[in-house]
Amino acid sequence: MVRSMIILAQVGGSTLETLLTKLLDGMALGAIYTLMALGFVIIYKSTQVLTFAHGSVAAVGAYLVAYFVTIINWPGRYLTSLPVTLSFVISAIVGVAAAAVVGIVIERMFIRPMVGQPLFSIVMITLGIDIILRTLLGDFVGQGSQLDIGAPWGIFSVTKINGVIIPHSYVATIVAAAAAVIVLALFFRSRTGTAMRASAFDQEAAMAQGISAGRIFALAWAIGAALAAVGGIFGSVPPRGFGVNQTTPFFALRAFPAIIIGGLDSIIGAVVGGFTIGIAEVMAGHYLSQFTDTLGIGFNNIVPYLVMMGFLLVKPYGLFGTKEIRRV
Amino acid sequence: MRLTKKLIALSFVLALVAMACGTDSDSGGDATTSATQAPATTQAPATTQAPATTQAPATTIADPAADIATDFGVDDDEIRIGLLADLTGVFSGLTVDIVDAQLAYWDIVNANGGIAGRMVVPIVEDTVYQVDTHEEKYKKIVDEVVAFSNSTGSPHTAGILDNLAEDNVLAIPLSWYSGWADPEFDGGFTFEQGTNYCLEGINVTEWLSIKSMEDTGSLPTLAVVTRPGDYGQDAAAGVKYAAAQLGIEIVYDGEGDVVRDSAGNFDPTSIVSQILAAQPDWVWLTTAPSETAPIMGGVASQGLTPQWTGSVPSYDYRLLDSAVAELLTGFYWQTGYYVPWGTDVPGMAEIQAALTAAYPERRPSDAFIIGWTEARQMEQILKLAAANGDLTRQGVLDAANSIELITLDGAGPDLTYQGSPNDYVIREIDIFKPNVAAYLEAGGADQQLATAPNGGTTGSEIVEKSFTGDLAAAFDFTGACWTQEEGNRISG
Numbered sequence A: 001m002v003r004s005m006i007i008l009a010q011v012g013g014s015t016l017e018t019l020l021t022k023l024l025d026g027m028a029l030g031a032i033y034t035l036m037a038l039g040f041v042i043i044y045k046s047t048q049v050l051t052f053a054h055g056s057v058a059a060v061g062a063y064l065v066a067y068f069v070t071i072i073n074w075p076g077r078y079l080t081s082l083p084v085t086l087s088f089v090i091s092a093i094v095g096v097a098a099a100a101v102v103g104i105v106i107e108r109m110f111i112r113p114m115v116g117q118p119l120f121s122i123v124m125i126t127l128g129i130d131i132i133l134r135t136l137l138g139d140f141v142g143q144g145s146q147l148d149i150g151a152p153w154g155i156f157s158v159t160k161i162n163g164v165i166i167p168h169s170y171v172a173t174i175v176a177a178a179a180a181v182i183v184l185a186l187f188f189r190s191r192t193g194t195a196m197r198a199s200a201f202d203q204e205a206a207m208a209q210g211i212s213a214g215r216i217f218a219l220a221w222a223i224g225a226a227l228a229a230v231g232g233i234f235g236s237v238p239p240r241g242f243g244v245n246q247t248t249p250f251f252a253l254r255a256f257p258a259i260i261i262g263g264l265d266s267i268i269g270a271v272v273g274g275f276t277i278g279i280a281e282v283m284a285g286h287y288l289s290q291f292t293d294t295l296g297i298g299f300n301n302i303v304p305y306l307v308m309m310g311f312l313l314v315k316p317y318g319l320f321g322t323k324e325i326r327r328v
Numbered sequence B: 001m002r003l004t005k006k007l008i009a010l011s012f013v014l015a016l017v018a019m020a021c022g023t024d025s026d027s028g029g030d031a032t033t034s035a036t037q038a039p040a041t042t043q044a045p046a047t048t049q050a051p052a053t054t055q056a057p058a059t060t061i062a063d064p065a066a067d068i069a070t071d072f073g074v075d076d077d078e079i080r081i082g083l084l085a086d087l088t089g090v091f092s093g094l095t096v097d098i099v100d101a102q103l104a105y106w107d108i109v110n111a112n113g114g115i116a117g118r119m120v121v122p123i124v125e126d127t128v129y130q131v132d133t134h135e136e137k138y139k140k141i142v143d144e145v146v147a148f149s150n151s152t153g154s155p156h157t158a159g160i161l162d163n164l165a166e167d168n169v170l171a172i173p174l175s176w177y178s179g180w181a182d183p184e185f186d187g188g189f190t191f192e193q194g195t196n197y198c199l200e201g202i203n204v205t206e207w208l209s210i211k212s213m214e215d216t217g218s219l220p221t222l223a224v225v226t227r228p229g230d231y232g233q234d235a236a237a238g239v240k241y242a243a244a245q246l247g248i249e250i251v252y253d254g255e256g257d258v259v260r261d262s263a264g265n266f267d268p269t270s271i272v273s274q275i276l277a278a279q280p281d282w283v284w285l286t287t288a289p290s291e292t293a294p295i296m297g298g299v300a301s302q303g304l305t306p307q308w309t310g311s312v313p314s315y316d317y318r319l320l321d322s323a324v325a326e327l328l329t330g331f332y333w334q335t336g337y338y339v340p341w342g343t344d345v346p347g348m349a350e351i352q353a354a355l356t357a358a359y360p361e362r363r364p365s366d367a368f369i370i371g372w373t374e375a376r377q378m379e380q381i382l383k384l385a386a387a388n389g390d391l392t393r394q395g396v397l398d399a400a401n402s403i404e405l406i407t408l409d410g411a412g413p414d415l416t417y418q419g420s421p422n423d424y425v426i427r428e429i430d431i432f433k434p435n436v437a438a439y440l441e442a443g444g445a446d447q448q449l450a451t452a453p454n455g456g457t458t459g460s461e462i463v464e465k466s467f468t469g470d471l472a473a474a475f476d477f478t479g480a481c482w483t484q485e486e487g488n489r490i491s492g
Helices: A002-011 A016-047 A054-071 A084-114 A119-141 A168-189 A191-201 A203-208 A213-236 A256-262 A267-287 A289-295 A299-314 B002-020 B092-111 B131-144 B154-158 B161-167 B197-216 B229-246 B269-278 B289-301 B317-321 B325-331 B348-358 B366-387 B393-402 B436-441 B470-474
Strands: A158-161 A164-167 B078-085 B119-126 B147-152 B170-174 B222-226 B250-254 B282-286 B307-310 B332-336 B429-434 B460-467
Touching: A016 A054, A016 A164, A016 A168, A016 A191, A016 A213, A016 A256, A016 A267, A054 A084, A054 A119, A054 A213, A084 A119, A084 A213, A164 A168, A168 A191, A168 A213, A168 A267, A191 A203, A191 A213, A203 A213, A256 A267, A256 A299, A267 A289, A267 A299, A267 B269, A289 A299, A289 B269, A299 B269, B078 B092, B078 B131, B078 B366, B092 B119, B092 B147, B092 B348, B092 B366, B119 B131, B131 B147, B131 B154, B131 B161, B147 B154, B147 B366, B154 B170, B154 B229, B170 B366, B170 B393, B197 B229, B197 B282, B197 B307, B197 B332, B197 B429, B197 B460, B197 B470, B222 B229, B222 B269, B229 B250, B229 B282, B229 B470, B250 B269, B269 B289, B282 B289, B289 B317, B289 B325, B317 B325, B317 B429, B317 B436, B325 B332, B325 B429, B325 B436, B332 B460, B348 B366, B366 B393
Parallel strands: B078 B119, B078 B147, B147 B170, B222 B250, B222 B282, B282 B307, B307 B332
Antiparallel strands: A158 A164, B332 B429, B429 B460
C-alpha cells in the first residue's frame, strides 16, 4: 500500500507529502459528499423518493447560517466574548434545525398528498421545489452575488506534520461527517430508528405493528434535509467554498455518483461512495492538472462520473445496493 | 421495483439535465463576495434636484449652437442615451454601482439645465452578461438613443460592433480590451477609457519586477492565471510580453484556465494544484472577484503565500467583507484605472457630494468613480456635438473624434482620441493595497454615504500613483494585443 502510494506520488511529479495532503483534501470533499449522500439515501430508503430538492435544501441551510454569521452576527453580537468558531457552530446548529423544518414542510405540503401516486410525479414535484428554492435563494442572496459565511476555521489555520498540510477546516469537515454517521448508527438502534428501518423494509407490515408511516416519512425528510444542510455548510466554508451563492445547490448533484456507486439504499454505500468520489475528484484535479492542454480544463469534474460508470459496469446495483430479483 | 429502477434511471438523467440547465455564472451568475442586493438601478435616483454643494461639472466647451441637427434619440426636449449594463451576472456587483453613478450624474446635469436645453434621459437595459442578450437589448433600444454611454463586457461589445457600424452609433465600452483603441477592430465606434488590459499587464509586470528587485534583490517567478477571451487573454498577452522583455520566468502558464462549468460552478482545484506545484513568487490574475477569492484561498490553505496582483476587474473592495480579507491585505496588490473612492483629487469632493445626495444609505464604492467618469466623458462629447450644431449620431461621433481633451478631474487619466492610437492610448496605472483594518474601522459593510466620516472608505490605500514603466512607455501600440482569430499578436 505504502509502496503504491509512493509510486503514485512519483508519477504525479510530486512528493509523498503532497499525496497525503491531497488524500486529506479528498477525504474532506468526500465527507461533504457523504453527508449529502446520506440524506439522499435516508429519504429514498424510507419513502422510495429520490429527491431533487436536496441541493436547494442544503443551500437554504447554508444560507441561514451565512445570514446569522454575516448579516446579523448572531449570536456573536450578544455574546461578544464567544469564540468565532463556537459562535459559528451555534449558528450552524440553528441553520441545520431550520433546514430540517424545511424538510418536514416539504414532506407535509407536497409529498404526503402524493402518497400512492406515481413515483415519477413525486420526483417531478421535488424538481419543482428545487427550482422554487433556487429562485428564492437567488432573490435573497442577489443575482450574481454571494453571501459570505465566514471562516470559522480560518484559511491559514493549518497544521503541518512531516510536510503534510492539514487544514483545520478539513479536519472539522471529516469529524462532522464521522459524527453524523455515528449518530445515525445510534439512531437506527433506537426505538424510532428501528421503526424507520422496519417501515423501509416493509411499510405495510410496519403499519400493521402500529408504526405511523406519515411520522416516519416526516422524520426521514427532516433527517435528510439536516444532513444536506450540514454538507451545504461545509461546502460553503473556506477554503472549500467562499460563501453561499446560486451555484451552491449544485453541490448536491455532484454527490449523485456517490449514491449510485454505493447503492441507492445503502447507508454504508453512501459513506464508501462519498469518500471514493471525493478522493477521486481531488486526485484527478491534482495529478491530471498538468495535462489540461490534452484533457481540457475541469477534467476532474467528470472523473466522478467516469468512476461511477466504471463501477456500474461491474456492479449494476452499486457496491452495497439491494439486488433486484425478478421472476422470469 | 422494475418501475422504480426505471424511474431512478430517468431521475438521474433529469439530474444531469438540471445541471446543464443551471444558472451559468460565467455568463450570468456569480459575482462579488458580499450580500449585495441588486438595487432598483434602472430607476432614476430619488434625488432629482442638484445637491446644494454640487455644481454642474465644469466644461470649457463652447455654448450650444442656435440650430442643432438631430436624428435618433434627440428631440427638442430630450437627449436619450443607452446603457447596456450587466445588472445581473458575474460582475454585476460592480456594474450596479457604475450605472447608478451615471444616473446620479445625469440628474445633476439635468437639474442644471441639461445639454443644449434638453434633458439627458438614460435608458438602462440589463444584459445579464450574456453576449446574445447584449445584442438583443441593443436592438431593443438602438432606435431610441443617440449613443451608448455604457456597453459592458469585451465579447459582448465586440458582438455588437457590426451593429454599431450599421447604425453609425458611438458606444463607451465598460471594458478595457486593447481592441477598442484599434480602428481596424472596432471600426472607430467605441471610445474607451483607461489603460487597456494589455498595457496594464505590461505596466504592472514591470512594476512588480521593480518591487521584487527592491524587496528580494531578484526577479520574481510568475504564474499567469486568466479567463479565456478578450478579457483574460488580452491581459495575458501583455504580461507575457513584459515577462519576456524583463527576463521573468513564467512557471505556470494558466492563460484561459479560469472557466466555469455549465452549471456556473467554478472549481479552482486544478489551478490551485498547478500554482502549488509551480511555487511562484507572484501570481497574476485576470479573473472575476468571485474567482479571485477561491484561488487565493485555496493556495493559502495549502501553506503557500505568494504575492498577488491582477487586472482591475479581478478585485472588488467587497472582498474585504469575505473570508479572504486578511489574505488580500497581506498579499494582494490592487491595480486601478481610476482612483478609489475618497482619494484626494480635484474631482472627488464633487463626486462624493453627488453620490451622497443621490444614495445616502448606500455604502462607498470604487465603482461609482467609473460610472461617474463614463457619464462625464459622454457629457463632454455631447456638449461639443451641441456646440457644433450637430446632435445626430454622426455629429456625436465627429465630436468624440475631434475633442481635444476630456477632463476627468483626477478621477482617471484625461482622454482624447486625436492622432493615432499609439499617440493617445493610456499607459499609466495606479497601484493600491487593500487594508481591511482601515476598512473595518470605518464601519466596513455598514458604512453609509450620509453618515460615514469623510465619505467613508473602500479600504484601498494608494501605493503608487500614475506609474508608467519604461516598457509600457516605449510599447508601440499598433492594434489589439490579442484577438479571437489570431490569438496573441505581440508575442515574440
